[in-house]
Amino acid sequence: MSFIKIVQQATLPYWTGSLQHPFIVELQAGTLSADCFRYYLIQDHYYLQAFSRLHQLVADRCQDSALKQLMLTGAADLESGEALVRQQFFQELQITADELAQTPVAPTTDHYIAHLYRQLTIDNTAIAAAGLYPCLWLYGDVGQALSQRTSPNPYYQRWIETYATDELQTEIQTTGQVLNRLYAASSPLDQEQMVHAFVRSSQLEYHFWEMAYRQEQWLAGAVQ
Numbered sequence: 570m571s572f573i574k575i576v577q578q579a580t581l582p583y584w585t586g587s588l589q590h591p592f593i594v595e596l597q598a599g600t601l602s603a604d605c606f607r608y609y610l611i612q613d614h615y616y617l618q619a620f621s622r623l624h625q626l627v628a629d630r631c632q633d634s635a636l637k638q639l640m641l642t643g644a645a646d647l648e649s650g651e652a653l654v655r656q657q658f659f660q661e662l663q664i665t666a667d668e669l670a671q672t673p674v675a676p677t678t679d680h681y682i683a684h685l686y687r688q689l690t691i692d693n694t695a696i697a698a699a700g701l702y703p704c705l706w707l708y709g710d711v712g713q714a715l716s717q718r719t720s721p722n723p724y725y726q727r728w729i730e731t732y733a734t735d736e737l738q739t740e741i742q743t744t745g746q747v748l749n750r751l752y753a754a755s756s757p758l759d760q761e762q763m764v765h766a767f768v769r770s771s772q773l774e775y776h777f778w779e780m781a782y783r784q785e786q787w788l789a790g791a792v793q
């Protein structure tokens with residue numbers, strides 16, 4: 570079976586769960602609390618910084634020229650598309666450098682970033698790329714699903730539109746083909762690690778909605 574088929578089956582509950590998660594349902598309905606969206610934007614800012622850097626790090630190590638190109642294009646698209654929309658959100662919602670500094674990386678955000686970096690300790694860029702792939706694919710699917718109806722909240726609608734593009738769909742298709750090819754040429758152990766990297770990222774994507782929805786915090790520890 571192809572890599573894409575295997576991981577699709579393995580992660581279906583997280584995919585379906587993402588589309589049914591209250592963060593997503595309420596984003597579409599326009600009823601999501603502004604605080605949750607704000608918290609999401611801040612946490613996703615941390616995530617996207619790492620995501621962009623990871624594309625560069627994987628590209629630097631790539632032997633496979635097609636994968637290297639995808640990583641470089643991915644990093645460039647992020648800067649020119651998603652990151653720009655996010656900068657506008659930060660300005661319009663007045664999320665300042667101070668607020669950022671006062672909002673630590675939440676446990677789930679930290680876990681997700683650490684998971685992605687951890688894949689780089691294995692000397693195989695196909696595994697690292699497999700870990701990055703759910704980010705692209707899930708947001709593409711969410712964007713497509715949500716763009717069927719307009720969210721009454723213009724910010725939420727703009728968020729949806731960022732991920733409802735033909736370019737993203739093409740990037741998802743192309744990356745899937747490259748990962749299928751690399752998977753087919755990998756050893757059984759590497760194949761297992763590619764699947765694991767993808768599955769864990771899918772779980773963490775699902776946890777990420779929950780983190781934002783609950784505005785997850787680090788536990789305070791003992792009261793002094």
Ligand SMILES: Cc1ncc(CO)c(N)n1
Pocket residue numbers: 613616617651703704705708774777
């Ligand atoms: C957590 C997360 N995953 C994927 C994307 C899409 O790039 C994003 N912005 N945030």
